[in-house]
Amino acid sequence: MGICNPGKIASTQWLSISLLLFCIITPGYALNPKSHITQFGHTAWRVQDGIFTGTPRTLAQTKDGYLWIGTTAGLVRFDGVRFSPWSPANGEKLPSKRINSLLGSTDGSLWIGTSVGLSRWQDNRLISYSDLHGVTTAIFEDRDKAVWAAISPSPSNTPLCQISDSAIHCYGTADGISPHRLWPIAKDGEGNFWIGGDELVRWNLKSHRSYEVIGAEHSNASVSSIIPGSDGSLWVGIDTKGPRFGLQRLAGGAWKPFVTPEFNGTTVAVNALLLDRDNALWVGTASNGIYRIYDGAVEHFSNADGLSSDFVYKFLEDAEGTVWAVTAKGIDNFRELKVTTFSTREGLAAEEVDSVFATHDGGIWVGGPSSLEVLRNSRISSVLAELHLSGAATSFLEDRTHRLWIGIDDTLTVYDGRKVQRIARSDGSPMGMVYSMTEDTAGDLWVETRGRLTRIRGLKAVEELRPPQVPSAFRVVADAKGGVWLGLANGDLAHYQNGHAETFHFRHSSDTRVEQLDVNADGSVVGATADGLVGWRNGTLATLTTQNGLPCDIAYASHFDRAENLWIYMQCGLVEIKKDQVQSWWQHPDAAVKYELFDVFDGAQPGRAPFGGVTRDSEGRLWFASGVVLQTVDPEHLLSNSVLPPVQVESIVADRRNYIPQLGLRLPPLTRNLEIDYTALSFVVPQKVYFRYKLEGRDESWQESGTRRQAFYTDLRPGNYRFRVMASNNDGIWNEQGATVAFSVAAAWYQTNLFRLFLLFTAIFIAWLLYQMRVRQIAKAISARFDERLAERTRLARELHDTFLQTLQGSKMVAEVALNGPADPVRMRNAIQRVLEWLDKAIHEGRAALHSLRSSTVMGNDLAEAFQRATEDCRLQGINEVSFVAEGISTEMHPIIRDEIYRIGYEAIRNACQHSEAGRLQVRLSYGADLALRVSDNGKGIEPKIVTLGKDGHYGLQGMRERAQRIGAKLLIESLPTSGTTLELIVPGHVVFQNPRSTWSSRLQKLTAFFRSPDNPA
Structure with a gap:
């Protein structure tokens, strides 16, 4: 839909023929002129609800789509959901908060007329026209996009001003314009301005003419609104009622009041007029609400119908065709609904609609608890008295001869257009309450009355069927292939033909019955139940529920339109399912279906009707009885809002x-x-x-x-x-x-790229430092391993040199001596004997060296046992008195530390055995808070210099010190020539023990060891 400018129409109250043609040619979501005003969707926003702080006076729509409401306390912007009080930015202010007139011009500006001047809001900038001081009563934009404003009173007696970007030009008495009150401005198709006020003036730059509207009895009457008609006449609203006031029409220079049998325009004071795009005239009055005139028919809508107030200030038709009214107590809108409602406001006799039926002549028959009415051409008339009937109309049927069958209370009546005839059962008793009727292919009528199925032929009941002959049913419909379909009281379907009934069972709750039954042209049958739809087609049973995607389950009625689309009147609204989706459902009963929902916002007021809930008329419209109102939808002429929302x-x-x-x-x-x-x-x-x-x-x-x-x-x-x-x-x-807005989020100092670059370089530098530290750590570890290996190789070399190699060298010398005298057998024998002794010594020394390598405690944890074996080896080397004492409780030790302790102790024991020439060796191992090892002998001792500096070519003492230093232990060596040598090694407990002992436990062990010691004087 293209957008004709309804904001311009309402704000300036004019409508040229060309603009009207433009609006007609451009399709829109306009109000249906054939609908009653009470059938439109109506919403009211009232001052008493706190929406407005002042009284609304005027409104306009700008090009961006917003609605602007001018009140006595300021300007309000509305987007359909939110009302936002508006004030200009940057500290700017309007000349006054009392807004009298508004205009949304074609350039997107909002013109604001206040009680003391005129302003313009454009591109987020407010422009105030200080030269136009006074009450701006009207603002108008002509076809040349020039803006006109009426200023009353005007200080210079020039109340009409034309405003352009370059200049302001005002017109007054000299130009034929009265300096008194000016209100509406309009322009007709011939280019003439019509200006209302104390008088009506036709004006252009070349000529003008005044039309008096003031009578002797009303000196304060004035023209409140002007609408040029499409036939060259002029609709004029006057704010006083009387013979020459109210709603008038000016044609050929003569006044003519609008008076019809239903409406007398002179009895109302008119404040506002609007001619909408469908040529319906809206009349806003000072005390009678709204009148709507179309094709000579007049409708009324007032505060009693929900209008916010009977005092109407202004009208507006927006871009989508919605009509807005500004009243003294709020604003109202009227919009077209896709589902049209008929109720008591449209002429129904009662607020209960139990059944509906469409006849071939376009009549819609409506049954209620005590009424029978016919709707034709939007007019409702009662026929109950005319047919001499009384009671509640329940069900209808029109047979192939166009006779109308009507269920009234417990009777069945047939009406042929001239007379009414009552149909009774075969025994002459009343037929009973008729729930549904149908005519089969043979022309027989089937009537369902509370579980009893009666077949009528030739106005006589010829067959009555009751359970178990047929299941208990509520609905009956003819099958095009013969027989009838039954909608059962338990929610199932059944087919009856030639005395045989076949039942089709469905899954549903216990409190379920078929409310409505409908047969489509393809032979399929569907029934509406509280658990959705049940259906049968060509032997296939299917259900349609929320599991298929429907918005709810409870279905009151269903019907196919002429295009074979399925319509379902449900608890949540009116649902339309297109033909292709229906076919897809039959092929895949468990698949989801696409649908369109018409809910309360579209006018749907669904409910359950106890009898005939749906019918289709000759024009294809569907009619639904909700139990409260009558509703209709036209599937072939559904309204569509094609206006893209700004x-x-x-x-x-x-x-x-x-x-x-x-x-x-x-x-x-x-x-x-x-x-x-x-x-x-x-x-x-x-x-x-x-x-x-x-x-x-x-x-x-x-x-x-x-x-x-x-x-x-x-x-x-x-x-x-x-x-x-x-x-x-x-x-x-x-x-x-849509809309687009670009923005950026600034970076904090630590979020900048420079800072990120700094962090990157810092991270690289730290990684480089860590790498260097790790390289050095690995290098140091490797160096330490090399040092250990070198020390061990040095020790082995020393031991091999001091013992094994010297012995071999001695053996070589003995052998050489023997070879110098080979002729002396005794000498040879003694030499060989000496060589054997030296070789035996070399073997012993080699084994000792190997033993020192293989006697590690890595595979065990008992240092005492290892040292015990070492002392026993000394006993074999000639030391007479050897003793070993272990004190305390052995504790799990770090294996590397343990090996180092063993190496130091073994070296001390071996030195004592081989070099001290001692007769006594004592070894003491103490487990306490620390680990202590004491090795003492009574040999010849070691020279002080050797104790301090070591002996050239020998590395035993140096190796022991290095090992002690490496494990953080304390090594003490005392040696005297007269008293032998004592070596004491103390290793901190937190270094050697994996589970350090408590202080009190270690003290207790020391005390116990003291009392058990043989040196204790006690």
Whole structure:
């Protein structure tokens, strides 16, 4: 739909022929002029609800889609959901908060007329016209896009001013314009201005003419509104009622009041007029609410019908065809509904509709508890008295001869257009309450009356069937292939033909019955139940419920339209399922179906009717009885809102601070919580406007937000972002272009690229340092291993040199001596004997060296046992008195530390055995808080210099010191020539023990050892 400018029409109250043709040619979502005003969707926003702080006076729609309401306390902006008090940015102010007139011009500006001057809001900038001081009573834009304003009173007696970007030109008395009150301005198809006030003036720059409207009895009467008609006449509203006031029509220079048998225009004071795009005239009055005139018919809508107030200030028809009314107590809108309702407000006799039926002549028969009515051409008439009938109408049927069969209470009546005849059972008793009727292919009528199925032929009951002959049913419908279908009281379906009944069972709850039964052209039959639809086609049974995607389960009625689309009157609304989806359902009963839901916002008021709940008329419209009202939908002429909803990003809230969306918007660093408010300007059903958005730079795909009008983000990283939002109107038409706003989040100092580069270099430097430290650590570990191996090799070399090699050298010398005298057998024998002794000694020394390598305690934990073996070896080397004492309790030790202790102790014991020439050797191993080893002998001792510096070529003492230092132990060596040598090694407990002992435990062990010692004098 193209958008003709209804905001211009309502704000200036004029309508040229060309503009009217434009609106007619351009399709729109306009109000159906054939509908009653009470059948439109109506919503009221009242001052008493706290929406407005002042009284609304005027309204306009700007090009961006917003509605603007001018009140006595300021300007309010409305997007269909939210009313937002408006004030200009940057500290600017309107001349006054009392708003008298508004105009949304074609360039997107909002013109604001206040009680003391005129302003213009454009591109977020407020322009006030200080030269136009006074009450701006009207603002108007002509076809040349020039803006005119009426200023009353005018200081210079020039109340009509033309405003352009370059200049302001005003007209007054000299130009034929009265300096007194000016209110409406309009322009006709011939280019003449019509100006209302104390008088009506036709004016152009070349000529003018006045039309007096003031009578002697009303000196304060004035023209309140002007609408040029399409036939050259002029609709004029006068704010006083009387013979020459109220609603008048000016044609050919003569006044003519609008008077019809239903409406006398002179009895109302008119404040506002609107000629909508379908040529329906809306009349707003000072005390009688709203009148709507179309094709000579007049309808009334007042405070009693829900209007916010009977005092109407202004009308507006927006871009989607919705009509708005400004009253003294709020604003109201009227919109077309897809589902039309008939109730007592449209002429029904009662607020209960139990059955409905459409006849071939276009009549819609409506049955109620004590009424029988016919609807033709939107007019309802009662026929109960005319047919001399009384009671509740339950069910209808029109047979092939166009006779109408009517169930009234417990009787069945047939009406042929002239007379009424009652049909009785075969025994002459009344037929009973008729729930449903049908005519089969043979022309027989089948009547269902509380579980009894009666066949009628030739106005006589010829067969009556009761359970168990047929199942208990509530609904009956003819099968095109013969027989009848029955909708059963337990929710199942049955088929009866030629005395045989076949039942088809479905899964459903216990409290379920078939409310409505319908047969399609393809032979399929469906029944509406409280558990959805049950259906049969060509032997296939299927159910249609929420498991197939339906919005709810409870179905009151169902019917196929002429295109074989399925319509279901359900608890949640009216559901349409297209033919292809119905066929897909038959082929795959468990598959989901696509549908369109018409809910309360579309006018649906579903409910259960106890008898005939649905019918289809000759024009294809479907009619539904809800038990309360009568509703209809026209599947072949469904309204569609093709107006793309304008989308706006209203504000950005970052950490509770509001920002106006604008080019180059930059949010502060460390923005934690971000809210983006957006909207779409569709006023038909704003509750059905859906949104999707995407934040480029954050979101990978579009986010479906439903009807929510805010997007939320937390902890956005610094960078540039682009927020895009699109919206659909109430009919699912998407404005894919939507709205876009770009912004950026500034970086904190530690979020900048320079800081990131610094961190990168720092990390690289630290990694390099760690690498160097690790390399050095590995190198040191390798060096330590090399040192250990070198020390061990040195010791072995020393031992081999001092013992094994010397022995071999001695053996060699003995052998050489023997070879010098080979002729002396005795000498040879003695030499050989000496060589054997030397070789035996070499073997012993080699074994000792090997023993020192293989006697590690790595495989065990008992140092005492290892040292015990070492002392026993000394006994074999000639030491007479050897003793070993172990004190304390052995504790798990670190294996490497343990080996080092063994190496030191073994070296001390071996030295004592081989070099001290001692007769006594004592070894003491003590386990306590620390580990202590004491090795003492009574030999010849060691020279002090050797104890301190070691002996050249010998590395035993040096090796012991190095090992002690490596494990953090304390090594003491005392030696005297007269008293032998004593070596004491003390290893801290926290170094050697894997489970250090407590202090008190170690003290107790020392005390115990002291008392057990043989040296204790006690």
